[in-house]
Amino acid sequence: MVKSAWIAAGALLAVAAHLVLRFGMQAAEETQRIPLLIAIVLGGLPLIYDLARKVFAGQFGADLLGGISIATSLLLGEFLAGTIIVLMLAGGEALEEYALRNASSVLAALAKRMPSIAHRKNADGSIVDVALNEIAVGDTLVIYPHDICPADGLVIEGNGTMDESYLTGEPFQIRKTAGATAISGAVNGDAALTIRTTKVAADSRYAKIMAVMRESESTRPQMRRLGDQLGALYTPLALVVAGVAWWMSGEPIRFLAVLVIATPCPLLLAIPIAIVGSISLCARRSIIVKRPTVLEQITGCRTAIFDKTGTLTYGEPALTELMLAPGFERKEALGLAASLERYSKHPLATAVLAAAEAEGVAVSEAAAVSEPPGQGLRGTVEGRELQVTSRSSLIAQGIAKAEEIPPIGGGLECALAIDGRFAALLRFRDAPRTESKPFVKHLGPRHQIDRVMIVSGDRESEVRYLADEVGIKEIYASKKPEEKLQIVRAETAKAKTLYVGDGINDAPAMMAATVGIAVGRGSEVTAEAAGAVIMDEAITRVDEFLHISRRMRTIALQSAVGGMALSAIGMYFAATGQLDPVKGAICQEVIDVFAVLNALRAAYPPKVLHDL
Numbered sequence: 001m002v003k004s005a006w007i008a009a010g011a012l013l014a015v016a017a018h019l020v021l022r023f024g025m026q027a028a029e030e031t032q033r034i035p036l037l038i039a040i041v042l043g044g045l046p047l048i049y050d051l052a053r054k055v056f057a058g059q060f061g062a063d064l065l066g067g068i069s070i071a072t073s074l075l076l077g078e079f080l081a082g083t084i085i086v087l088m089l090a091g092g093e094a095l096e097e098y099a100l101r102n103a104s105s106v107l108a109a110l111a112k113r114m115p116s117i118a119h120r121k122n123a124d125g126s127i128v129d130v131a132l133n134e135i136a137v138g139d140t141l142v143i144y145p146h147d148i149c150p151a152d153g154l155v156i157e158g159n160g161t162m163d164e165s166y167l168t169g170e171p172f173q174i175r176k177t178a179g180a181t182a183i184s185g186a187v188n189g190d191a192a193l194t195i196r197t198t199k200v201a202a203d204s205r206y207a208k209i210m211a212v213m214r215e216s217e218s219t220r221p222q223m224r225r226l227g228d229q230l231g232a233l234y235t236p237l238a239l240v241v242a243g244v245a246w247w248m249s250g251e252p253i254r255f256l257a258v259l260v261i262a263t264p265c266p267l268l269l270a271i272p273i274a275i276v277g278s279i280s281l282c283a284r285r286s287i288i289v290k291r292p293t294v295l296e297q298i299t300g301c302r303t304a305i306f307d308k309t310g311t312l313t314y315g316e317p318a319l320t321e322l323m324l325a326p327g328f329e330r331k332e333a334l335g336l337a338a339s340l341e342r343y344s345k346h347p348l349a350t351a352v353l354a355a356a357e358a359e360g361v362a363v364s365e366a367a368a369v370s371e372p373p374g375q376g377l378r379g380t381v382e383g384r385e386l387q388v389t390s391r392s393s394l395i396a397q398g399i400a401k402a403e404e405i406p407p408i409g410g411g412l413e414c415a416l417a418i419d420g421r422f423a424a425l426l427r428f429r430d431a432p433r434t435e436s437k438p439f440v441k442h443l444g445p446r447h448q449i450d451r452v453m454i455v456s457g458d459r460e461s462e463v464r465y466l467a468d469e470v471g472i473k474e475i476y477a478s479k480k481p482e483e484k485l486q487i488v489r490a491e492t493a494k495a496k497t498l499y500v501g502d503g504i505n506d507a508p509a510m511m512a513a514t515v516g517i518a519v520g521r522g523s524e525v526t527a528e529a530a531g532a533v534i535m536d537e538a539i540t541r542v543d544e545f546l547h548i549s550r551r552m553r554t555i556a557l558q559s560a561v562g563g564m565a566l567s568a569i570g571m572y573f574a575a576t577g578q579l580d581p582v583k584g585a586i587c588q589e590v591i592d593v594f595a596v597l598n599a600l601r602a603a604y605p606p607k608v609l610h611d612l
Contacts, residue, residue, distance in 0.1 A: 004094035007043035011087035014039030018080060036079035044070040044086045064235050069259040073581065076253060081260050081581040084589070088263065114185070114206060118150040119143070121194065132201040143193045148185060152204040153195035155180045159371075160191030234564055238262035238571065245575035254577060261570035261584035270559035270595040277603030278552035285609070286535040287545050294515045294531030298549045300496045301514055304449045305488060307501030308456035308466055311519050312440075312539065313430040315502070317348055319355035321427035323406045333424040335361040337416050339381040340388055343369045348414060351428050376414070387417040394422055410461035429465060435540050436470045446611050447546050450495070455484050457505050484509040500542060517542060543610040555602045563595035 017035035021027040051067035066089045073082030117129045121140040135141070135151050143149055149162070161173040164186040173189060176182065182195045185206030201207060242258035275296075279289040289295065309315050322330055338356035341349035343366055356363055366386075369379035375397075376389025387399075391408075394400045394415050400422035405415065411429040415422065443449035453474035456463045460477035467475045476487055488509040491497050499506070499513035502520050507529035510516030518530035520537040534541040570587050573579045579587060 003046075004090045007047065007090035008087055008094050010043050011039045011083050011090060014083050015080070015087065018083075033079050036083045039083045039086055040070065040074055040079060043090060044074065044082060047086065047089055065238055065259055066263045068239070069256065069263055072252075072256045072259060076256055076581075078253075078256055078581045081256070081585045084585045085260065085263055088592070115148050115150050118201075119147075135197055135201050137197055137200060139197045141195050141197060143182070143188045143195060145188060145190050145192055147188050149182050149188065149195070150204075151184050151195075151197045151201045152199040153182050153197040155182055155193050156196050157194035158192055160193055161189035162193075163187040163189070234262075237568075241571050241575055249577065251577070253581065254575060257574035257579055257581045257584045258571050260581045261574045261579060261588050262567050263588060270563060270592070270599040271556045273596055274552050274556040274559060274599040274602040277600055278548050280603045281548055281605055282532070282545065284605070285541065285544050285548075286538075287541055287548075288533040288535060289531070290533065291531040294517075295549045295552050297496065298498060298515045298546060299447075299553055301498040302449060302495040303451045303453070303491050303497045304443055305491065305497055305499045305509075305513065306452070306454050306472075307499075307506050308454055308458050308463055309430060310502040310537070311500050312436045312454070312466060312470055313432050315430065317351040317412060317428040318431040319351050319426060320411065320429045320431075321409075321425075322355075323425040323427070325404070325422050325424060328418070328423045331359070331361050333416055333418070334359065335363065336381050336384065336386055336418060337388060337424070337426065339364040340366050340369065340377055340379045340386045342366070343379065344371065344377050344388075348412060348426075348428055352426065385419050388414055389417070391415050391425070410459075410465050430462070432466055432469045433539055435538070439539050439543060440470050440472055442543075442611050449498075451491075453491075455479055455487055455509065457481075457484075481505045481508050485512050488512045500539075502537075517545070540610055547609050547611075551606065552602050555599060559595040559599045562598070563591050566591045566594075 014035040018032055021032045021035070048067050048071055051064060055064065066085050069085045070082050070089075073079065073085065114132075116132065118132060118135055119127050119142040120130045120135070121127050121142050127142055132150055140156070141150065141153065145160075155176050155178055157178065159177050160175075162176050162182065164174050164183055174180075174186075176193055182193065183206075184199075184201065184204035238259065242255045242262070245258050246252055246255035272292075275292045278295055279292065282289050306312050322334060324330060324333060334352075334356050338352050338361065341352045342363060353363070364381050366379040366381045369377070371377050376387055376393055378385075378387050380386065387394075391400075391402075391405050391413070394405070394417055395402055399417050399420060400415075404422055406425050409427060411427055413425060413427045416424045416426065440452055443452055451474065452472050453476065454463055454467055454472055455476045457479055458477060460475075463475045463477040467473065476484075479487065484506070485508040488497060488499055489512050492512060492514055496514040498515045498517065499510050500517045500519060501507075501510055502518060506518075510518065510529045515532075516530045518533045519539065519542075520534065532545060534545075567588065570579065570584065570591070574584050
């Protein structure tokens with residue numbers, strides 16, 4: 001970008017200097033040409049060199065005519081026309097490169113998130129900081145509150161929670177006690193945990209995700225740009241017209257005049273401006289476009305692939321069922337459970353309290369609250385002894401028999417005991433967003449999406465429940481990041497794909513898809529891997545992005561095709577000798593103005609931006 005920007009700035013200064021020397025100082029003609037010659041030599045020749053490399057590599061883009069025009073203008077001494085072409089080529093390239101992402105930023109974000117040291121506990125009880133590559137299988141590591149786990153292992157001391165949502169797709173804080181698995185890359189909660197490593201850092205889950213990301217990035221195919229597609233048709237036509245004009249007239253100046261007026265500046269300027277204008281409009285709608293190519297590609301997507309947690313759902317547990325034992329009432333059980341859960345840091349406590357508030361159930365004070373490891377939450381509310389724990393704990397304590405508790409269903413659950421009796425089973429699910437079902441339903445009729453599927457790291461029962469709720473028939477559940485990547489690659493080989501997700505475990509698949517969109521900014525890595533980021537976690541923004549993209553493509557095609565049509569008319573006048581190269585360049589600039597003004601419409605919102 002820096003190189004193209006400097007060339008464009010130099011060409012602009014050269015034209016300004018030429019005009020000052022010519023009209024302001026009325027200098028000799030040779031003196032007037034000096035800044036133009038410098039601009040062509042310093043700016044035009046590098047552009048020609050780059051274009052030649054592309055041609056030898058079999059890449060024929062929209063800027064090929066511009067390169068031929070620069071070379072011809074230099075040979076024929078038409079330096080002003082050549083400098084204007086340099087300005088247009090370099091300016092368009094600088095504008096386009098400005099918005100392109102740096103591929104290494106994804107890996108940099110991954111590396112930045114991983115800790116550089118681990119806290120190893122020695123046999124004498126001392127704790128020393130060691131580099132990750134010094135961790136061995138069987139080492140004892142202490143994970144301090146809010147630290148990121150450096151390696152996979154098993155918890156041997158402590159009682160707390162870890163946030164694994166970035167890695168597994170599970171939406172909840174996962175409780176960790178002795179014997180629980182700790183995954184590298186998970187964020188520890190408020191309590192320190194001690195783990196015994198089962199893998200070295202290089203073989204742990206997070207390192208594997210990073211390796212998959214690196215491999216995905218290196219094999220991601222390059223996309224042809226819209227301008228190059230049109231230029232591939234337009235360039236041969238212009239060259240034929242220019243060659244015929246030279247051959248019939250015997251005047252090489254006509255060859256240059258035709259090429260100058262034919263230079264596809266609407267492709268080089270109007271299309272990037274339409275893209276940048278659409279990027280600006282997206283930003284005002286809380287959509288950050290990181291790779292402009294997604295605006296061109298998304299309208300061609302025919303398969304939509306969604307992650308589950310935090311994408312089609314809210315990413316938070318909600319109480320969906322309260323199954324009562326005989327002799328207990330709903331308000332009584334819910335009120336007592338909420339009264340006890342208000343003192344808990346359990347991941348499901350918030351959901352119980354939210355349900356009580358929604359139903360207008362009063363919450364009382366609790367006494368003698370305790371949370372013995374592996375026994376759940378205990379306490380006394382209004383003189384009644386309560387326990388919120390797992391079904392297995394109630395059975396092990398002899399409080400209930402297995403047949404007295406409803407069978408295991410989908411989602412998470414906890415059991416409530418009142419005065420030593422089983423009282424209720426509470427079931428929780430990650431609730432689908434209210435807009436998910438209408439959004440999924442309209443993808444086919446309104447956006448020509450032929451297939452919609454969910455690819456999730458969550459359990460099949462949870463994924464199937466959500467799929468039924470929102471109207472998706474095709475699902476893949478319990479998938480690791482590398483498995484997600486394989487699925488997306490296979491689907492992308494069949495048709496262009498749109499992938500929408502929100503966690504680190506989505507990042508490799510997101511990069512392999514034709515278009516990747518991250519919902520929310522929960523993960524810096526996912527945001528870097530995505531082509532676009534929905535900042536406010538509303539799935540309806542994806543619909544707005546589809547509309548903005550379609551509108552951008554329409555405006556870009558109007559500008560490009562309309563500009564080329566006017567250039568084709570100008571080519572006739574140049575071929576018949578009625579336009580010299582400088583006049584042709586001026587006419588081309590007039591055409592550019594109209595094309596650019598039309599392209600600028602992309603930055604202004606229409607009356608309707610979505611179907612929902």
